[in-house]
Amino acid sequence: MAIWLVQLALDRWRHAEQCQRGEGADSEPLVLITETAHGPRVDAANDAGREAGAEAGMMLADARTLCPQLKVAPSDPAGDLAFLERLALWAQRWGPWSAIDAPDGLLVDVTAVAHLFGGEERLLEDVHTRFAAQGLSVRAAIAPTAGAAWALAHYASGATILAPDDDGAARLAPLPVAALRLDGDVLLVLRRLGLKQLGDMEQLGRDAVQRRFRSRRSPSVNPLVRMDQLLGRVPEPLLPVVAVEPALVQRRMMEPIRHRSLLDRVLEDLAQDMVRELDARGEGARRLELGMWRVDGEVVLRRLEMAASTRDAAHICRLFAARLDDVDAGFGIEMLRLRASWSEPLALTQAELDAAAEEHGTSLAACIDRLTVRLGPRAVRRPVPRASHVPERAQGWQAPLEPEQALQHLFDFHSRPLKILERPEQIAVLYTSPDGYPRRFRWRGDVHEVVRVEGPERIAPEWWREKGSARLRDYYRIEDGAGRRYWIYRAGLADDGRGGMPDWFLQGMFG
Amino acid sequence: MDLSAFPKAAQLASLGQQAPRWRPGLARAKARDRHNELFASADEASGAACALALALDGMRHATDGRLEEKSLLWVQDAASRRKTGVPYRPGLPRELRHRVIHVAAQRIEDALFALEEGMRCRDLACVIGEVAGNPQALDLTASRRLSLAAEKYGVPLFLIRHDAQRDTSSARMRWQVRSAPSLQPRWNTAAPGQPRWHGELFRARSHAPGEWILRDDGSSLVAERKGARIASPQDEGQIATPDHGDLAGAAGAGPLAAR
Numbered sequence: 001m002a003i004w005l006v007q008l009a010l011d012r013w014r015h016a017e018q019c020q021r022g023e024g025a026d027s028e029p030l031v032l033i034t035e036t037a038h039g040p041r042v043d044a045a046n047d048a049g050r051e052a053g054a055e056a057g058m059m060l061a062d063a064r065t066l067c068p069q070l071k072v073a074p075s076d077p078a079g080d081l082a083f084l085e086r087l088a089l090w091a092q093r094w095g096p097w098s099a100i101d102a103p104d105g106l107l108v109d110v111t112a113v114a115h116l117f118g119g120e121e122r123l124l125e126d127v128h129t130r131f132a133a134q135g136l137s138v139r140a141a142i143a144p145t146a147g148a149a150w151a152l153a154h155y156a157s158g159a160t161i162l163a164p165d166d167d168g169a170a171r172l173a174p175l176p177v178a179a180l181r182l183d184g185d186v187l188l189v190l191r192r193l194g195l196k197q198l199g200d201m202e203q204l205g206r207d208a209v210q211r212r213f214r215s216r217r218s219p220s221v222n223p224l225v226r227m228d229q230l231l232g233r234v235p236e237p238l239l240p241v242v243a244v245e246p247a248l249v250q251r252r253m254m255e256p257i258r259h260r261s262l263l264d265r266v267l268e269d270l271a272q273d274m275v276r277e278l279d280a281r282g283e284g285a286r287r288l289e290l291g292m293w294r295v296d297g298e299v300v301l302r303r304l305e306m307a308a309s310t311r312d313a314a315h316i317c318r319l320f321a322a323r324l325d326d327v328d329a330g331f332g333i334e335m336l337r338l339r340a341s342w343s344e345p346l347a348l349t350q351a352e353l354d355a356a357a358e359e360h361g362t363s364l365a366a367c368i369d370r371l372t373v374r375l376g377p378r379a380v381r382r383p384v385p386r387a388s389h390v391p392e393r394a395q396g397w398q399a400p401l402e403p404e405q406a407l408q409h410l411f412d413f414h415s416r417p418l419k420i421l422e423r424p425e426q427i428a429v430l431y432t433s434p435d436g437y438p439r440r441f442r443w444r445g446d447v448h449e450v451v452r453v454e455g456p457e458r459i460a461p462e463w464w465r466e467k468g469s470a471r472l473r474d475y476y477r478i479e480d481g482a483g484r485r486y487w488i489y490r491a492g493l494a495d496d497g498r499g500g501m502p503d504w505f506l507q508g509m510f511g
Numbered sequence: 512m513d514l515s516a517f518p519k520a521a522q523l524a525s526l527g528q529q530a531p532r533w534r535p536g537l538a539r540a541k542a543r544d545r546h547n548e549l550f551a552s553a554d555e556a557s558g559a560a561c562a563l564a565l566a567l568d569g570m571r572h573a574t575d576g577r578l579e580e581k582s583l584l585w586v587q588d589a590a591s592r593r594k595t596g597v598p599y600r601p602g603l604p605r606e607l608r609h610r611v612i613h614v615a616a617q618r619i620e621d622a623l624f625a626l627e628e629g630m631r632c633r634d635l636a637c638v639i640g641e642v643a644g645n646p647q648a649l650d651l652t653a654s655r656r657l658s659l660a661a662e663k664y665g666v667p668l669f670l671i672r673h674d675a676q677r678d679t680s681s682a683r684m685r686w687q688v689r690s691a692p693s694l695q696p697r698w699n700t701a702a703p704g705q706p707r708w709h710g711e712l713f714r715a716r717s718h719a720p721g722e723w724i725l726r727d728d729g730s731s732l733v734a735e736r737k738g739a740r741i742a743s744p745q746d747e748g749q750i751a752t753p754d755h756g757d758l759a760g761a762a763g764a765g766p767l768a769a770r
Binding site (some may be wrong): 131169363367368394397400415416418419420444454478510 | 523554555556557559560561565582592594595596597598599600601602603609612613614615616617621624625629630631632633634635664666689690691692693700701704706707708709712747763
């Protein structure tokens with residue numbers, strides 16, 4: 001069974017506005033728009049809007065020319081999809097499994113199910129009444145294959161039930177080629193070839209069409225594959241929607257709690273419940289959300305993310321303890337709920353006792369969790385190489401336990417400093433040698449006499465990233481009289497035409 | 512209190528004589544000296560480089576030359592990041608390059624917390640900290656906490672103190688480090704060569720103070736006494752040979768209390 005939500009976006013908008021179709025805010029012309037690179041584009045128009053001339057796919061400016069009093073609301077494709085997901089789960093009332101048919105359809109498997117509802121007509125009736133009660137306008141069809149049901153739901157003018165013993169090819173022949181679920185450019189090709197109905201393609205002969213589309217493999221661009229799917233000659237796998245309930249535990253209090261010690265105690269119980277829950281599923285939590293319902297109706301939320309999935313109650317408690325310092329209990333908290341909104345499979349292991357951590361130290365993941373909870377995720381990072389020649393860009397930072405990207409290594413003969421200043425500091429060159437490097441310079445108030453030098457290593461600016469006026473750098477590795485080793489560079493050349501005399505900077509320090 | 516558990520005065524006095532002079536590779540043999548402090552100028556990277564060299568030396572000797580693949584925690588407070596910059600991966604020693612986890616703490620309290628948490632972690636090879644100046648929070652109590660954590664969990668700590676006074680501290684070994692002129696490279700004699708540092712061990716619980724020129728030759732730490740004699744783990748027998756530290760002891764005229 002295919003269900004097509006004819007005006008999903010508009011129906012959702014009406015829900016939000018709480019008005020019936022054609023009444024209240026919906027009685028005036030309105031369009032839903034998305035911002036595109038060329039300006040706002042109309043996604044959907046309501047009845048009044050369509051009467052006034054607005055159509056889906058138009059630019060808003062064009063629609064405004066036709067109907068100046070047009071009202072505008074932003075469309076919400078992500079919200080529509082989320083809504084559709086929930087709807088797909090709800091639609092499992094009619095069959096054992098359902099799939100999403102983005103952007104605005106559902107497919108429900110009703111094989112050998114119709115008699116439970118009193119026949120296929122009664123089943124479709126039920127679908128229509130249930131969706132109408134939700135304020136959603138739908139077209140539904142039942143057919144032996146998903147493709148045929150889709151085609152009937154979208155394009156059939158009369159009856160939308162195709163029984164298994166009907167002649168499918170004959171019934172579907174008058175439908176337009178758009179019923180094949182093809183991409184726009186393929187439809188354009190077919191229209192140019194003069195193929196308007198499914199029947200035309202059968203008449204033309206399979207070989208002729210095959211020759212035209214022989215290099216196309218994907219079903220959505222090959223009309224023959226789609227035709228075969230429609231008639232059930234080849235299987236069409238569908239991805240069913242499966243509801244995954246996040247692990248959730250909660251405690252209701254006899255008396256509202258107002259003190260931190262009690263809260264910690266309850267949190268401990270919750271964490272143990274959660275660990276049992278996760279244990280049963282063979283999962284570990286990556287993200288935990290603690291909701292605290294207060295007596296006066298406020299909800300306090302605390303969220304926690306872990307570097308590696310965990311199932312350790314003591315660890316969870318310790319991490320939350322740092323987050324609970326600023327919770328305002330008000331007149332008391334009457335319910336607590338802990339939810340693992342992101343969990344990953346974690347094999348069962350022998351439970352590690354907290355005493356073991358005390359004795360032998362914590363694991364790396366636990367250590368990093370503790371550090372990130374107190375210092376923030378941006379403070380604990382690992383330096384990783386990046387593909388760049390410019391020294392400050394050749395090092396990036398990422399979360400400590402993420403795997404590193406494979407990259408080409410630097411050449412070994414490029415020696416690089418142990419530490420790099422967050423921004424290069426300008427040095428005052430007092431005396432330059434004829435070769436071009438400084439013999440004596442002043443930095444942070446000290447005069448340094450250059451004794452040894454190696455260079456220059458010329459690093460050109462990355463033209464694909466920087467402006468054209470960026471200057472090249474000549475790097476020198478120097479050592480001063482006291483043995484201090486620095487990495488200095490001259491930004492630009494005297495006659496490169498990109499500014500005045502080049503300045504000298506100190507960027508790094510060698511060990 | 513049971514006074515018999517404490518060492519006798521005679522034993523205490525003889526400790527200084529029995530204690531071997533510091534040499535590379537001794538760090539792991541003695542499990543006590545986990546908390547090291549290195550005083551260095553913020554205008555040079557010698558403190559960090561020397562700490563890395565000492566840490567590498569410890570790791571090499573802990574596992575018989577084979578380096579265990581454990582991470583290294585590098586904690587910096589805001590002032591030391593501003594003054595001396597952040598670690599730069601292409602310039603780090605090859606063995607440690609991919610194992611550094613950097614913690615950028617804003618306040619000194621956060622840095623101390625990160626250091627202690629790092630030492631409690633069994634999956635870390637060592638912890639390197641950088642603190643600029645003499646902050647109020649890093650007093651004797653804080654330093655004692657660090658020492659205890661380092662000794663309890665066995666993770667060495669190398670705390671680099673940039674531009675700091677030698678305040679009271681419970682660090683087991685305290686070094687004053689500065690850059691020394693590098694070795695002359697073989698081919699380009701005008702270029703800077705293999706880095707060397709001048710390290711002065713001015714206070715250590717189990718070693719006599721001394722001065723060395725340190726360098727890492729890629730496979731081990733080499734320490735030369737100021738008199739240019741190379742002290743390596745091979746010449747163990749020569750440890751007791753006299754130098755300016757305890758001339759009298761070697762000459763047979765040790766402290767009377769030791770007899």
